[in-house]
Amino acid sequence: MNEIEYKQFYDKVGKMNGWDFSHVKCISEGLQWNFAKEVITRSKTSDLLLDIGTGGGESILPIADSVLLLTGIDRSEQMIRTAIENANRSGKSNVRFLQMDAEKLDFPREFFDMITCRHSNFSAKEAAKVLVKGGIFITQQVSEDDKLNLKEAFGRGQAWGTTAGKLREQYLTELKEAGFTDIQSFDFDVTEYYQTVEDLVFLLTHTPIIPSFGENEHDYRILYQFVLENQTNKGIKTNAARFVITARL
Template sequence: MKNKIDYDDFYERVGRTNGWNFSSMNVVSENIGWNFYEEVVRHTRSSDLLLDIGTGGGEAILSIAEETLLLVGIDLAQGMIETAQHNLQSTGGHSNVRFLHMDAEKLHFPDCFFNVVSSRHSGFSASEVFRVLAQGGIFLTQQVSEHDKSNLSVAFGRGQSFGIQPGTLMERYKHELQIAGFRDIQAREYNVVEHYATPEDLMFLLTHAPIIPDFGKVDTDFERFQQFVNEHHDEKGIRTNSARFMITARK
């Protein structure tokens, strides 16, 4: 599993330079199972209060700001929140959006405050989410599966979930949600082919996301990168895979 302490510095650095904005990359994922924030919107009413955990630079939730009465994004990395604040101002500002520096393990909100809570590619506390959700509220989380970018992990001999059995994290989260008191817990997965148009696109991903821990700091990394590009290039680009799971749960 990812070690939060090991990743703190990475998220701070990336937060200040990029947030989670990967819009500059030319990448195509074939037949993905869903768009996470479209799913969030589908479960959100205009009168709802929505909390987004691990909001990063706020790029995703700013795109759905008009769908809810109040939207609060939190992140443990101060750098991410600074980028989110900048992105908020760049859009002209949304009066119903707040970004706060906060640990998901200790949410500073009243009980039963939010109607919807979302968390994409970020850790969360099932008991804290349950506490701040109103009765009947829904929690949605999307996470990266252990076999995501599996050919990259093999090529580099390391990865953020290298060697962990696929499904381990999903089953752990389902169990934690059940223990916290959630009902109607449902999970689904997808594992699809993904192509990066150029080596620069793939390099941007590896530099700004923790796919390969400490990418570029190992002497052989760039040699392995070039070899990977050569071996996994086809007419559509550089081939890897995108594996995700999503869990929804009701209070």
């Protein structure tokens, strides 16, 4: 997908669902890193927190009670609309959601105590601009070898053909150049078992893992063969590969 196609896709998914996959039945095995739990552990009730690429706010709303003010931004207007609806339903009064590009953060300098970013692009320089000295930055990103057997089956996919670790090295370099210190990173890769074909189809139609999935009838024939080859007694097997970076300014 190009930039315009990504925006159209995110707006479409934001209007339909946000990033809510809570009803998708999937069993995960292996070392896992709990994003919300780690952010809560590192935050204080006096903190101002900025979440970049917040989507529908699903992953960040549970953190709201642990900080003074939570501000989520996303470039997709529809995602922000969904996030506001989710916030209203949650009854949390210390949450704000704004449409904004991560490449141009329109906030006062040294305003936030913590910045988080989950599965979304960010600008290290912009983050450094609005983070207080000594502030914490935490990001979890999708690695290039995520859903590797699915991408191999389709012959295309998100970051398909890109060397594993390239994005992590890029972000590590950018954070260092922006003035961040105590930069730490690690990878984790868990095995996933989707319980039904419908669960897997929902994932593929609401994420850019396989771009334009389902627009060609041939995609479903490929998926059918993939399920036959990867069905186990635990479910349909694939993987979730991620990397995490934490840093201080």
